[in-house]
Structure formats: C-alpha cells, structure tokens
Amino acid sequence: MIEVAGLAKSFPAGGGRGGGSSDANRRNARVQAVVDIGFSAPNGTITGLLGPNGAGKTTTLRMLAGLIEPDAGRLAVDGFDVRRTPRAALARMGMLSDARGLYPRLTARENIAYYGALQGMRREAAEARAEALADMFEMRPLLERRTEGFSQGERMKTALARALVHDPANIVLDEPTNGLDVLATRALRDSLRWLRTPEGGSKCILFSTHIMQEVERLCDSVVVVARGRTVARGTVAELLAQTGQTDFEEAFVRLAFGPASTRIGSGHESGPTGAAAEPAHG
C-alpha cells in the first residue's frame, strides 16, 4: 500500500547551479516540478501513473525512494513515512528506476544477490530468491553470465529481478517498458499480472508511463498527472465516462491538457509544462 498526499517540489531553474546568470530574479526563479500530487495504490492492484513527459512522474517516484526531499506533502509505504523512517519504507519497496545500470563484471546472479544482501537477506536466501526470480522471468540461462553484453531485455529482466529480490510487498516501476521489444514487454506484463494475484503475493504495483496502451491493458487503476498535479483518478472505464470519450488517448489528452486542447498540437512532447519541469541537477 503506497499513499501519497499533497506532494510538492520545486527546483532551481536553469540547471540547478545558477546557470551563470547575474540576474537576481533569474537566480531565484524556481521550476515547480510537482505542485500537488496525491493518490493511493492499494495492495493486489496495478496502479498506473500516467502523464506526459515532464508531468512530474519521475520526480514523484524519486521522492518516494527518498532520493529527493519533498517541499511539502506526505509519502507512506505500508504506513511507514518515507521522510521519517526512510530505511523501513525502502525495505518494503522494490524499485525499478529510470536508471537501471548493472555491474558489468558481475554475473546476473551476483548482481541480484548483492542487492539481496544490502536488503539484509542471508546469502543462501538471496541466492535461492535469485533462482526463483530467474524462473519467473525466464532468465535462468543468464544467471551465471556476466551482464556485460546483455541485450536491453536481458538487462531489464536482471534489473527487475534485482529490485524484487527481497520479495517486497510494494513494487514501483518507472517507465519499465522503455527500450523493450514486444516480446519482452509482454513477458513483463504477464509477470506483473501474476504478482498482483493472491498466488503472486497480492503486491501493490505502481508504475509510471506515458504509453496509453500499456495503461489500458494492464492497469486496474489510473492516476493521471499533468503540470505537477493529479488531474484525475479512476479505472480506465471511469475516466472514459468522465470525459465522455470512447478512445482512451483522447480522454487522456482532455484530462491532461484540458478540454480546449484539440487532437492536433496536443501531443505529449508539446505539453504546456515542457521538459523543463523534470529535475536537471548538475
């Protein structure tokens, strides 16, 4: 169970380090990446965090991971407050972030077991878990290979197994299908669906994306964010009904960019928030 309420975060404008401008106004200018985001992702449910580029998705997930300190708001994982008890919250989460680098000189098994150990698992337990996950993601032949030279899909599977090694009750994925081909995407979808079921552990799964089809096919619940705010919540059907649309993409565009926006010129890349809202630390 992940709960987020009233979250806000701003960053210094222009690359964080002053940008060399002598203008005091410019130096004090801040980009409000997250204005007011709130949602809750219950157990046994796949919750999609849907929004255009720069809507504040990655910033929100980074705040959830304790990597960025929010200006305001509350984040809780199974009731553990991320700001006050970050270690307890992290121990209950498996996070696959945008950055999913592996150690090229270690085998896939060692990569997974390393995170297991850091999560406090005993060695044998971590090894056993690595094998179980390898079976789940059909990557057993990869286990003893060094991750140097892995394909995108193989990397993704290893990174996902690494994030899930401690069998967390909450799984958070940031744009997990980025760079995956159709088969790998399907395999990932199947894994997530299984993890949601009682046999899979009734996990709370939260993932961010900007791809409509993924949300339509996978999500039990959708949180639409735009310009740093939560603009809508509900199932796909509810959101369609709310906007009076039959096409989910059209519904999303109306929710994210307002009813005035037309089909043309309201693509994801040209959202009013622009790319500047994503944090750009030097």
Next chain:
Amino acid sequence: MDSVRAILIVLRKELVDAMRDRRTLMTVLLSSVLLGPLVLVAVSSLVATLEVTAEKREVFVSQPADAPTLVNYFERQTFSVKSPPSDYEAQLRSARFGDPVVVVPKDFEAALVRGEGPVVEIVSDSANQRSQSSARRIERLLEGFSRERSTISLALRGVSLDLLEPVQLESRDLANAQSRATQFTGMLPFFVMMAVLYGALNAALDTTAGERERGSLEPLLMNPAERWALVVGKWGAVSGISMLIAVLSSLSFMPAQWLLRSDTLAALFRYGPLEALFFVVVLAPFAAALSALLMAVAIRCRTFKEAQASAAVVVLVVSLLPLVTVLNPGAEAPWQLWVPGLAQNALMTRVLKAEAFGWGAVLIPVAVCAVIALLGVWYVSRTLRSAALK
C-alpha cells in the same frame, strides 16, 4: 540494517568487481610494481659500468707518439694508454664512445721543455653521462702530471718541497654506507608512492564516477543501507586494492636487489623484510587518504572520462612531490611531515638511510592522512544523493 554488515557487503562486492578487471590490474602491476625494481636494476648497471671504467685504468690519448713524457707519466700511474677511434668526436656526441679523450698539440714535447705551457684538451661531451663521469678522473690525472712537473723544476732550483704544499688535504666522509647508497636509491619512495596512486586510481573512479555513468548509483541508493556505510565500504575496497599494490611494490625491491649489477651498490643497498614492512606501514595511511581524495574528486564527475581528467590534477601533484626535495636539498624541514606524500617520502628515505626517528615523525603523517580520509568519505557521502540524480 546493521551498518557494519552493509559496509562489509559493499567492500566485498567492490573488491570482487575490481579484481575481475584483470586488464587494469595487469597494467597497474606492470607499470607501477615492476617499474621501480627495473629502474633500480638499470641504475645499478650504470653504476657498474662506471665502476668498471674506473677499475680499468685506461686513458685515451689522440696522438700518444707526440707526448712521450705524458705517456710515461700515465704509465707510471699504472694507466694503460690507448688510441681512441678516429671519429671519436662524433662517437662521443652520439654516446657510442664513453671515455674522454686527451688531445695533445703536435709540438707538445718541445713546448714542454721550453716551458711554454702547451694546451692539453680533455674532450668529452657533457651530454654524454659516461664520458662526463670519467672526465673528472682524467682531469685529476693531468693535474697530477702538472704538479709533478712543477715540483721537479722547483726542486731542481733548490726549493723545499714542504713549501710547495703548505696545507695537507685529507677528506673524511661522514655518510654511512646506507646513506651513501641513497644517492642511487633515493627515488625508490617515489616509485612506491606512484604505485599506490595508480593502484587506487582506477577503483576510486570506478566506484564513484563509473557507478554514475552506468546508472547504477541511483538503484544502489534505493537499498535500505545508510549512505555513509555504502561510501565507507567503497572506500575500504579502494584503499584495500591500493594497499595491496603498495605491499607488492614494497616487496618487489627485495628480489630486485639480487639482480643488482653493481657490487658496491648491492653492498650499500640494504633492503630486507624489515624495511619492506616499514614501507608498508608508512604507505597504508597514505593509500587510505589518497583513495578518499580520489573518490571525492571523482564523485563530482558524471563519466569515468571526466573523472580521469579531474584526477589528473591529483596525479600531477603526487608526481611533482619529489621536486620539493630536489628544490630544497639538505635535511627535510619539519613542516614536510605535515604534508602527505612528502612525509611518506621523508620517512621512507630515512629508512633507506638507516636513520633513527621518533614516534612523532610516524604519528603526524598518520593523523594527517586520517583527517583527509575522513573528510573525503564525509564529502562523498554528502554528495552521493545529488550525484545519483545526475
């Protein structure tokens, strides 16, 4: 989670990771660990050739037939007189010929008898090390000849020989055998310090900037381990590798001394297990401080390459340290013990000279290194989070 456990986990992983980087390890081993002994052996063979030249007691005279008196003097000093090759000037210049050549004018004998002071040249090339070191010897030999001639002429005129030498010269060398050897072995501390630096360099960059570049730092921080524990683990691994190189480098001089070509140098250069142990004890804190410093420099860089450029400054400073001792000849000043690098250099030189020193001399550099290591680890821990987010 227990922080000590997290430190050990990170330490173990980073050590395994670094040890698998065989190519880098081999490069470091070859360039840093073997270089010192090789240079030592090379210096010893240079000393050996100089010794052989000195022992050979040969003197090259361009036209010996023109100067029978001089040749006679040389032979009485048990030198054998030889003719140089005809193109000796060119050969000296290109360092193919290593002995200075005595050139006498055609009318040497006649001029000598008439007391006209004929000009005798000693031809050598100051860029040719071998000829230069023998030139001084030949010069002394010729001075002896001049002195003999003048003594004889004055004695013939009834001047007492005591008047000719109002002062008797005798030199006494205070240096013990080992401190004499440091003329040749003085650069050894520099080699082991460079070995420590290169041992730490790659691991320090890989665990910080490399981790950023791979995009593995952000996921690493999503583990419920204290950030400082992660950094301490990484620092421990980097220092460990650096110390391993330090141990290997210190030990490498022991077999190297068996290969010493010069008997004199071999007799003077005493480097046993005790000296090696002392080298390691002196270098360990230096390795720890250097590792933390390199990590602190590299954590600010987004890529390994960028970090290499920044670390070049540290490498340059350490490489230039010997210059301080060159520019300040004589005993090292007390302040040098407070400067990392210089302090280790001073201590190791004292060990090679077999000089005694107190606890203060050991503890000051250790304390300075501990402070640097602490500051480095603190800085990396503080920067880690913002570094992870690019």
